[in-house]
Amino acid sequence: MFTTRPELTGTHGMVASTHWLASATGMAVLENGGNAFDAAVAAGFVLQVAEPHLNGPGGQVPGIFVTAHDRTPRVLAGQGPAPAAATIEHVTGLGLDLVPGSGLLAATVPAAWDAWLLLLRDHGTKSLREVLGYAIGYARNGVPLVSRVGHTVRTVQELFTEHWPTSAALWLTDGKPPATGQLHRNPALAGTWERLLAEAEAVSGREAQIDAARRAWSQGFVAEAIEAFCRKAFRDASGRDHAGLLTAQDLASWSASYEDALITDLGDWSLVKCGGWTQGPTLAQQALLLNGFRDELSYVDGIPSARTVHLAVEATKLAFADREAWYGDTDVPLDVLLSAEYTDARRALIGDEASGELRPGAAAGEPKLPAILDSLRGATSGDGATGEPTVGPQGQVRGDTVHLDVVDAAGNLISLTPSGGWLQSSPTIPELGFCLDSRAQMFWLEPGLPNSLAPGKRPRITLSPSMALRDGEPVLAFGTPGGDQQDQWQLCFWLAHTLGGLNLQEAIDSPAWHTTAFPSSFYPRSWNPREVVAESRLGRATLAELTERGHQVVDAGEWALGRLSAVSRSGGILRAAANARGMQGYAVGR
Numbered sequence: 001m002f003t004t005r006p007e008l009t010g011t012h013g014m015v016a017s018t019h020w021l022a023s024a025t026g027m028a029v030l031e032n033g034g035n036a037f038d039a040a041v042a043a044g045f046v047l048q049v050a051e052p053h054l055n056g057p058g059g060q061v062p063g064i065f066v067t068a069h070d071r072t073p074r075v076l077a078g079q080g081p082a083p084a085a086a087t088i089e090h091v092t093g094l095g096l097d098l099v100p101g102s103g104l105l106a107a108t109v110p111a112a113w114d115a116w117l118l119l120l121r122d123h124g125t126k127s128l129r130e131v132l133g134y135a136i137g138y139a140r141n142g143v144p145l146v147s148r149v150g151h152t153v154r155t156v157q158e159l160f161t162e163h164w165p166t167s168a169a170l171w172l173t174d175g176k177p178p179a180t181g182q183l184h185r186n187p188a189l190a191g192t193w194e195r196l197l198a199e200a201e202a203v204s205g206r207e208a209q210i211d212a213a214r215r216a217w218s219q220g221f222v223a224e225a226i227e228a229f230c231r232k233a234f235r236d237a238s239g240r241d242h243a244g245l246l247t248a249q250d251l252a253s254w255s256a257s258y259e260d261a262l263i264t265d266l267g268d269w270s271l272v273k274c275g276g277w278t279q280g281p282t283l284a285q286q287a288l289l290l291n292g293f294r295d296e297l298s299y300v301d302g303i304p305s306a307r308t309v310h311l312a313v314e315a316t317k318l319a320f321a322d323r324e325a326w327y328g329d330t331d332v333p334l335d336v337l338l339s340a341e342y343t344d345a346r347r348a349l350i351g352d353e354a355s356g357e358l359r360p361g362a363a364a365g366e367p368k369l370p371a372i373l374d375s376l377r378g379a380t381s382g383d384g385a386t387g388e389p390t391v392g393p394q395g396q397v398r399g400d401t402v403h404l405d406v407v408d409a410a411g412n413l414i415s416l417t418p419s420g421g422w423l424q425s426s427p428t429i430p431e432l433g434f435c436l437d438s439r440a441q442m443f444w445l446e447p448g449l450p451n452s453l454a455p456g457k458r459p460r461i462t463l464s465p466s467m468a469l470r471d472g473e474p475v476l477a478f479g480t481p482g483g484d485q486q487d488q489w490q491l492c493f494w495l496a497h498t499l500g501g502l503n504l505q506e507a508i509d510s511p512a513w514h515t516t517a518f519p520s521s522f523y524p525r526s527w528n529p530r531e532v533v534a535e536s537r538l539g540r541a542t543l544a545e546l547t548e549r550g551h552q553v554v555d556a557g558e559w560a561l562g563r564l565s566a567v568s569r570s571g572g573i574l575r576a577a578a579n580a581r582g583m584q585g586y587a588v589g590r
Helices: 022-030 036-050 089-093 112-123 128-141 147-155 157-162 165-171 189-201 206-216 220-228 248-252 283-289 306-326 340-346 483-499 506-509 540-548
Strands: 008-010 013-017 063-066 076-077 233-235 241-243 256-260 264-265 269-273 404-408 413-417 466-470 473-479 513-515 531-535 552-557 563-568 575-578 584-590
Touching: 008 584, 013 022, 013 563, 022 036, 022 128, 022 283, 022 404, 022 413, 022 584, 036 112, 036 128, 036 404, 063 112, 063 466, 076 241, 112 128, 112 206, 128 189, 128 206, 147 157, 147 189, 147 248, 157 165, 157 483, 189 206, 189 220, 206 220, 220 248, 256 552, 264 283, 264 531, 269 283, 283 306, 283 483, 283 552, 306 483, 306 513, 306 531, 306 540, 404 473, 413 466, 413 473, 473 483, 483 506, 483 513, 506 563, 531 540, 540 552, 540 563, 563 584
Parallel strands: 531 552
Antiparallel strands: 008 575, 013 404, 013 584, 063 076, 063 413, 076 256, 233 241, 264 269, 269 466, 404 413, 466 473, 473 563, 513 531, 563 575, 575 584
16 A cells, blocks of 8 residues: 555654644644643644634634543534524525525634633643643744645635725735745734733633633623624625624623533444534444445455445435434434434445435434525535635635644543634634634525524534544544545545554545535535545546446546544554645654
8 A cells, every 4th residue: 555654653642633833733732741632722723823724713623532531532512603693584584595605694603712722721731821822923923824825815815805805904915815835924813812811811720711711702802803893794605795693792602512422333443423413423324334335345455446435425425415304403313313223224225326316314204405405406516626625706615624633642532623714704803813704604594404593503514523442442533624525534534444454644545535415514505416526546447437337426636635634542552644635734743
């Protein structure tokens, strides 16, 4: 099996992320005596500066973790809800049939700050200043930008210039987007963080300071600035100007929390995911479906057979059809969806030819899909061919996210998928130095669906960190950016590692694929029932066989899909790997 890099091994600590600066920051914290949680929080804030087109302070961060003392996986629930004024009637009354993919109307309560600080308070050891100082330094003194930042800004340059002047002031220099490697400074963001620190350090004690910083955000100057800004109207993906709905009270009435993780038994292995308010359970559904085909799944020199890819794609279609019918921030029937009886019945639908229908199962009565789906069918995916963000001229974005995994010698293990608050999602709030998210675009505007818009409800998000147990012991944390593709590219990794026998780096480097045979979670919600996007390293014969089976194959190129990273701990040995595609992700450790 060809691999781009070695799988890292060591005994002290491992950090793997989508940007080398974040990984290096996390490792610096570990070297300075911090634990995996300290390292993750420090790295997470650096990602907001280093990959601003993929996440930001106004975004969200779900995670899965275990501690050295409690080996039961827990979920960090870092997704904010819709504002109290966000009703279907309000949005449809504006003449809209979808929540726009950009602008203030699509904003949910910013969750990242509170989630990161909750994690630091309860499981870290460092002070807020010690972990936030790295990001403040990069925001104040500058960070060299990767090429995708300039590309993203170029795409929305006209929008910034004509409609979002505060974003133009931050991201355009003499009217031009930043060049690759250009040192970019965000003094307003650095000032926001420094003011939060100052308010925190007005009280004594590590935990009290962290809680004071949380209040300064949700009940202080940040919340006040967000409410004032949301009263203004700005252009969004609908092509019209709309004001936002967030208020200071929305921020004050919400805080991050912990939840039980979803653990699915797969034999020697168990998958750990967030609940049905994310798309995470689809990975468990896919794995369960494919368990019934284990004798037909095969890898040769790290490359899956055409039969393996076909079966995986068809399993994906069934799992994601169930996502559309049953998942949301509601009572999701996961006990049925993941049951042996239901899985067996669904598996029987997988044939030798590509299916062309969206086929959810009757997990809790008859499934109900949005009536608008037929009108969205048949468009090309747009974002799937490269695995990189697709940004429309009005700022609508698909799949913009980062990922981070950390493990330390004591056994603390965490997987996190921060996202939202992208520089192109909504106008920059000038006094804060960041913008809001657009995650509410994932809601449907039809009443009675699991993912229908409602005040105080979380959108059913694509963000999907992962953990795995081996013989009941937490040993592996992994994940990837990629919107709807996250739990498909993770399936590619999972099969390559657990079935193909590849190590972490080899499994990440193994050829990947995905399908767009279900509605996109991102505006304008298009889908193509038979499309399969695949890396050409699967081989001409495999791509030809998939075509013969009725799949509409899009050759994405040799190295195009996924931005996976992973860390593991077994027998006292720590391991890590990160994706070489895009030349950003790195693992570090010793």
